[in-house]
Amino acid sequence: MIVTLTPNPSLDRTIELAGPIERGEVQRAVAAHSEPGGKGVNICRALEASGISSLAILPGDADDPVLLALTSQSIPHLGLPIGAPLRSNVAITEPDGTTTKLNEPGPVLSLAQQDALVELVLEQSVGASWLVLAGSVPPGVPDDFYARIIGELRTRLGSHAPKVAVDSSGGPLAAAALAHPDLLKPNGEELAELSGLFDGDTLEANPDLVVDAARVLIAGGVGAVLATLGAKGAVLVTAAESWLATTPPMLAVSTVGAGDSALAGYLLQSNLGASAPDCLRQAAAHGAAAASLPGSTVPALHQTNPSAVTVTDLAPVLASEPVLATHPKEDDQ
Numbered sequence: 001m002i003v004t005l006t007p008n009p010s011l012d013r014t015i016e017l018a019g020p021i022e023r024g025e026v027q028r029a030v031a032a033h034s035e036p037g038g039k040g041v042n043i044c045r046a047l048e049a050s051g052i053s054s055l056a057i058l059p060g061d062a063d064d065p066v067l068l069a070l071t072s073q074s075i076p077h078l079g080l081p082i083g084a085p086l087r088s089n090v091a092i093t094e095p096d097g098t099t100t101k102l103n104e105p106g107p108v109l110s111l112a113q114q115d116a117l118v119e120l121v122l123e124q125s126v127g128a129s130w131l132v133l134a135g136s137v138p139p140g141v142p143d144d145f146y147a148r149i150i151g152e153l154r155t156r157l158g159s160h161a162p163k164v165a166v167d168s169s170g171g172p173l174a175a176a177a178l179a180h181p182d183l184l185k186p187n188g189e190e191l192a193e194l195s196g197l198f199d200g201d202t203l204e205a206n207p208d209l210v211v212d213a214a215r216v217l218i219a220g221g222v223g224a225v226l227a228t229l230g231a232k233g234a235v236l237v238t239a240a241e242s243w244l245a246t247t248p249p250m251l252a253v254s255t256v257g258a259g260d261s262a263l264a265g266y267l268l269q270s271n272l273g274a275s276a277p278d279c280l281r282q283a284a285a286h287g288a289a290a291a292s293l294p295g296s297t298v299p300a301l302h303q304t305n306p307s308a309v310t311v312t313d314l315a316p317v318l319a320s321e322p323v324l325a326t327h328p329k330e331d332d333q
């Protein structure tokens with residue numbers, strides 16, 4: 001069983017345009033759809049689609065559209081009632097694959113609600129193989145929320161605690177990185193910010209340099225780093241080894257949730273006891289498949305093509321003069 005916590009879930013609304021977005025103009029959409037979202041929710045949707053048992057923990061009332069959608073899609077979940085509507089996030093997609101994402105702040109979580117959410121996570125983590133702490137934290141929640149959960153989990157469950165993966169950004173990601181998670185899943189920009197090495201564009205264009213940046217985090221106590229690099233693939237760095245996974249070129253339809261799907265692919269194989277390079281291979285295959293699907297749609301295992309993924313060994317470059325290059329972002333936003 002894989003448990004995810006999404007403290008700031010959303011109803012993801014995708015609006016498809018027939019041409020480029022025009023600021024300040026009225027434009028007609030060709031299609032629109034809604035899906036229950038938030039990073040941990042997407043990971044559970046991807047795992048369930050492949051028959052891997054999971055539980056999505058999130059704040060939200062039973063009659064909130066996000067929870068109603070999870071129920072109707074038979075995604076196992078536990079909602080903590082908060083008496084307020086969850087947020088709606090909007091993605092605007094253009095025919096060339098460009099995705100523009102507008103994320104609301106989300107409802108405030110009181111201290112009592114935060115404590116209740118932590119308690120729910122600790123209770124449900126007993127017997128789980130992984131706990132995934134995913135996404136932004138809503139207003140009122142301090143940056144050390146994920147770090148606190150990792151600490152309390154290990155104090156309470158000791159050697160029975162599940163492995164912890166973190167997929168977040170900004171302050172919550174930085175604080176969680178110091179709490180020794182087993183796996184961190186940054187994109188190039190997040191890894192650059194966390195490590196203080198290079199910038200996001202440089203890392204996304206130069207997977208070799210990702211190893212140097214990830215090693216900074218591993219030296220600080222992070223178990224392994226799975227860095228998703230959009231069209232450039234993904235890099236997995238452990239204490240001793242590192243690999244790059246690349247996929248054949250493709251035109252992205254919507255990159256929303258591609259990073260979440262990549263993490264789901266990794267966890268899926270990890271749960272089956274696969275080797276680190278095979279976990280990475282599935283991560284890249286899941287990420288590519290997600291980018292080929294509209295909106296926040298997540299792929300099932302049978303919709304991915306791991307045999308088309310090339311996995312190669314990487315070594316740290318420790319470049320004294322980083323290569324300057326840019327690359328369009330295609331990771332999830």
Ligand SMILES: O=P(O)(O)OC[C@@]1(O)O[C@H](CO)[C@@H](O)[C@@H]1O
Nearest residue numbers: 037038089103135136257332333
């Ligand atoms: O605002 P956050 O919590 O950072 O990200 C939320 C979000 O953009 O992440 C998912 C894609 O990764 C979407 O389902 C959702 O709308």
